[in-house]
Every structure is written in C-alpha cells, then in structure tokens.
Amino acid sequence: MTNKLNETPQRITAETVAEAAKVSRAAVSRAFNPDAPLKPEKRASILRIAEELGYVPDRAARALVTRRTHLVGVIVPDVCSPWESQEIDALTTALQAEGFATLLFKTRTDFSMDETLLAYMRGFNPDSVIAFTENVRPHVLTRFLDRAVPIYINYLMDQEPAGGARTPEPEALHDRIDVDQWEGMEQAVALLAGYGCRRIAYLSGKRDSLAEQARRRTLAALMARRGLPGPTIIPGDFSYDAGHAGTLDLFRVGEGADAIFAANDESAFGALDALRYELKRRVPEDVKVVGFDDISQSHWRSYNLTTVKVDLEARTRALVRLILRRLKDPAAPALSETVRTRLVVRGTVG
DSSP states (O other): OOOOOGGGOOOOHHHHHHHHTSSSSSHHHHOTTTTTTTOOHHHHHHHHHHHTOOOOHHHHHHHHHHHHOOEEEEESOOSSSSSHHHHHHHHHHHHHHOOOEEEEEEETTTTTHHHHHHHHHHHOOSSSEEEEOSSSHHHGGGGSSSOOOEEEEEOOTTTTOOOOOOOOOOOSSEEEEEEEEEEHHHHHHHHHHTTTTOOEEOOOTTTHHHHHHEEEEEEEHHHHHOOOOOOOEOOOSSSHHHHHHHHHHHHHHHHOOOOEESHHHHHHHHHHHHIIISOOOOTTTEEEEEEEEEGGGGGGGTTTTTEEEEEEOOOHHHHHOOOOOOHTTTOOOEEEEEEEEEOOTTTOOO
C-alpha cells in the first residue's frame, strides 16, 4: 500500500491549465497579463480553471516576459523610530494590496548607503525604489537600477509653492513627493503667538537631515513675519533622549522659553517629560509644546500632544500613485505629488 504522506504533490503548471482549458500555453500566459490581447470570456474561463487547479504563475518567468518583478525597494534611515515604523507598516500594506512585495534596505547612521548593498538591490531588479533618505542621491542610486525611476521625499523650504521654483533637479530622473510644511507650521506659530508666546525654542533634528533644515528655516521665516525674535535652537537628533536632555539644558543653563517647537513628536515627548518631571513646569500653563508628524502615540493621554500633522494615509496613497503612474508611462518626465500639513490641537497648547 502506497504511503500517500510520502508522495510529492504534483506541481500544477501552465501546461496543465492549458490542457484542462483546451487552449495553448501562450493563451494561459496572456490570461494572467491584463495588458495582453485575449477575449474576455476566454480569459475568464482560463482564470477560473487555473483557480480550480490551484495554479499560481511563476513570478520569475512572468518577469522575463512583462519586465515587471512586482518588487518595490524601500530605503530607510531607521526602522525602529515611531514615524518610520508606522510609515513602513502603512506602505507595505498598501503595496501588498496592489500586488507588490517590499524589499527593505537600511542606510548607515549618516544616511549614506554602501554601494555593495546597492548592487545587491540591483539583483532584485525592482519595479520602483522609494528613498526615505537624502544622502543616497538620485545620480548615485540610478546607476544601480535598471528601468526603475526612484522616488524621493522633498520637504519644501519656506513658502515655496508646490510644483513651483525649487533647487535644480539632479542630472538623474527621479519622481518626488513634495511635503508642504508651510501651512501646518503657520497655524502652529499663529496659535503660539495668539497665546502671547514670544520666546519660542526650536528642538532640532539631525543636522544632516533635509527635513530638519526645512523645518528650522520655515519656523524662522514664520516667526519673522509676525515680528517675533528668531527661535532659540536646542540641538537634537529627533530622539526622545536628545529632546529630554536639550530641554533640561535650555531651562537650567539657558534662558528658558515660552514654547518649544520640536522637529518631531518623539523629541517633543522628551521635552514634555523634562518639563513636567524634572523642571516642574506646567504644560501648557508655563510652557507650551508643539511636535511634528502626528504619530499614533501623540494622542495618548499621557502626552496629548499638539502637533503638525503629516497625513500618513495621504502620503502612502501618493507614493503608490507615483509607482503606478511611472509603470504606466516609463518614459514620462519627472512626476510629483504634494502632501500638505495641518495643525492638530491637543492639550499641550491652550
């Protein structure tokens, strides 16, 4: 008696489906390619039979024909911080819904990336690459890509209009998400000024980050417009610990402040805990605090943070649209989408 547990299951191939559907092997291949010419009723019949047989097309074989791997590379500077982890989660979910798998690559601490790792990425031949870091520049990254056009995040400086004048494009083609920080930060400064805050400190992020530079410049420009003195800079690196230590220094060594505007929410949490527990300052009565990003922890009652919101869902949808638009028109000039910001008012200002 044959032991069926030891039998190797027969692999269902395209030829098996073709024989069952009484069509050619090429017709089966066309049925799984939405762009290939095939009568709708024949396509539906082939797909139905394939599902009944449990047939799944070979991705590698299809990639040779369609030149699409359904892989998206994602380059990040960090995978543990709240914003990055939440964005990776949202993006991976959205890409999977569109039939893409995600390849995750992490930069060095200075946001650069080893060229050996870039060469390794090229071996996967991704359909697209999203670079959440500035130091892996387009002209470098595109040397390690075949047909993929990389996508970068661009933080608009000051009141630079989306789609308007900006620093010259590098020589390599790349698509872009423009994050317009002006509106949300303007609302934050207006709210602080309305409460009589004049001494506003800026808790900075990592010095080499373009997002950090854009936020610092935009805050200074908005304060100048309202006749406020420039912000006191608290050195930081986007982390809780740097936010906590920098706030202690500001009040114990420096002259303090009426309000702290943090470059991100995580460092704002550090500032809040330093104010409340070590410095015994009341928030918002003595010092007001504003963050940036609106990560999910910002609404937790222990922080209840007023923050400039970057809509994560809108940003994720925009990234997916850019990928799909580029795949539909590979020869198109640089594509862009704009994501705006707004202030979410909670208990740390009021």
